[in-house]
Amino acid sequence: MSAKKPFAGKLIAFEGLDGSGKSTQINLVQRWLAGQGCRVFHSAWESSEMVKEALRRGRKQQLFTPTTFSLLYATDFADRYEHQILPMLRGGFIVLCDRYIFTSFARDGVRGCDPAWLRELYGFAHIPDITFYLDLPLHMALDRVFRARQQLNYFEAGMDIGLSQDIQESYRLYQGRVFDQYMSMINEFDFTVIDATRNIHEQQEQLREQLATRIDLTAFGEKAAS
C-alpha cells in the first residue's frame, strides 16, 4: 500500500456520545454545503452485513475478546475507508464522517486495548482536517437516549464487558467510560469542541462558521471541479 498521498478533498469528522445530536447536525451541514454547490459526501459509521453476521455469531458462541472485537471493526472500517472515504477524498469531495476512528479508540480503549496499538492499527487512516466533538454532559446524553426509548444493542450497551447484567445499567456505566476516553482525546487529536447543550440552530451556526473560516468552500463548487 502506498504512503499517504495528499488529496484534493477535506475530511470532517463528527464525534460524540450517543444522543449528542451528531446525525442531526451532519444532515444540516450536508444540506448547507450541497446548497452552496459543494461536492459533499456523508459517510456513516455503519457495520456492513458481513460484520453484523460475524458479531451475531461471535456473541452467540461467546467468542469475542477485546482484541478480536477491535480487529473486526477495524476490518470493516478499512473496507469502507479504502472503497469509499479515500476515493471520495482523492476525488475532491468534502467527506463528512458520522463517527470516525476516535469512536474505535474510545470503545476499544474501554475494553482494555492498548492505546498505542490502536493508534498504530488505524494508522492507515488520515487524521481529519477538522474533528468536531459534540460535547454533552454524560447525564444529558443518557437522558436523551433513554427518553427516546432506543432499543439498546448488546455490544452498544457494553454487555460484553460484564459491567452489569442489567442492560440499562451496563449502558450507563459503559457510556461513562466512553465519555472519559473522549475527554482524554480532546487535546491529543485537537478536537473542535461544540457545546451540544445549546439549541440545534446555535450549534449549526457555529459549525458553519468554523467550516467557512477553516475551509475554502469555493474550491469544492461544481465550477471548481474542472
Add this chain to the structure above:
Amino acid sequence: MSPNRCFQSPPPDLDLSRLTGLLIVIEGPDSSGRSTHVGLLTKWLEQKGYSVVQTGLRRSMLVGPELDQAKKGNTLSPRTMSLFYATDFYDQMENVLVPALHSGAVALADRYIFTLMARDLVRGTEPAWIESLYSRALVADAVFYLKVPLPTLVMRTLHAHGRLDYWESGMDLGLSRDWFDSFLQYQRRLNDEFMKLHGKFNFDIINANRSVQTIQKDLRGRVERLLASFNSDAQPG
C-alpha cells in the same frame, strides 16, 4: 521453556501466567510439506504420550465464513484482507492456542503470523504497521521454516493440484497475466520476505528438498531437544 510472553504486552483479558505447554510453529510455502509433517509429528508425539493441539490459519468460527467468501470474491483490499486474517489469527490464538498451552499440550501451528506478514509485505503493507498488528502474538518456542527451491516447489504444486491456485500465484498483484510466470515471481518475493523475517525472528531453516522421512527425522531431533528442556522445566519445585 514455555511461551509465556508475547512480542509486546499481551492482549487484554488474556491470562498468560502458567502456560505450561509448548508452541511449535511450522512455516513454509504451500506444497512445502507442512501439513504432512504436522500430521507425522502429531502421531509421533501422541505415541510418546503428549497431548497435541493443531492450529492453523482460516480456522476460526468467528470470521471463517467471511474469509472464505472474501477469498472467492476478491473484492476486498489488501488492507481489509490483512485485518480479516488478523482477526482470524487472534481468535485462534485466544480461543484455541492459549487454552491448549494452559493445559500443558504441545501446540503445533501449521503456519503462523510469519505467513500472514510475508503475504502482506509482498503486497506492499508498511512493515511497521504489520509488525504492530501482530505484536500481541505469542512468541513460539521454535519456528521451523521448510525451505524448498523454487523449481521443486512448482513441480510439487503442479503434481499435487494439477493446477495453480489464484492466490498462491499472487494473481491479485498483477505481476503477469501468465499464471506460471506470476507464480514464480510471487513465490520468489514471498521467499525474500520470509528470509527478511528470518533475519528478525530467527527461524530454524529446514532443508525441505529431501525425502519426507529425512525431513521428519530432522524435525523430530529438534523437537526432542525442545521436549528435553520442556520436561525439565515442568518438574515441580
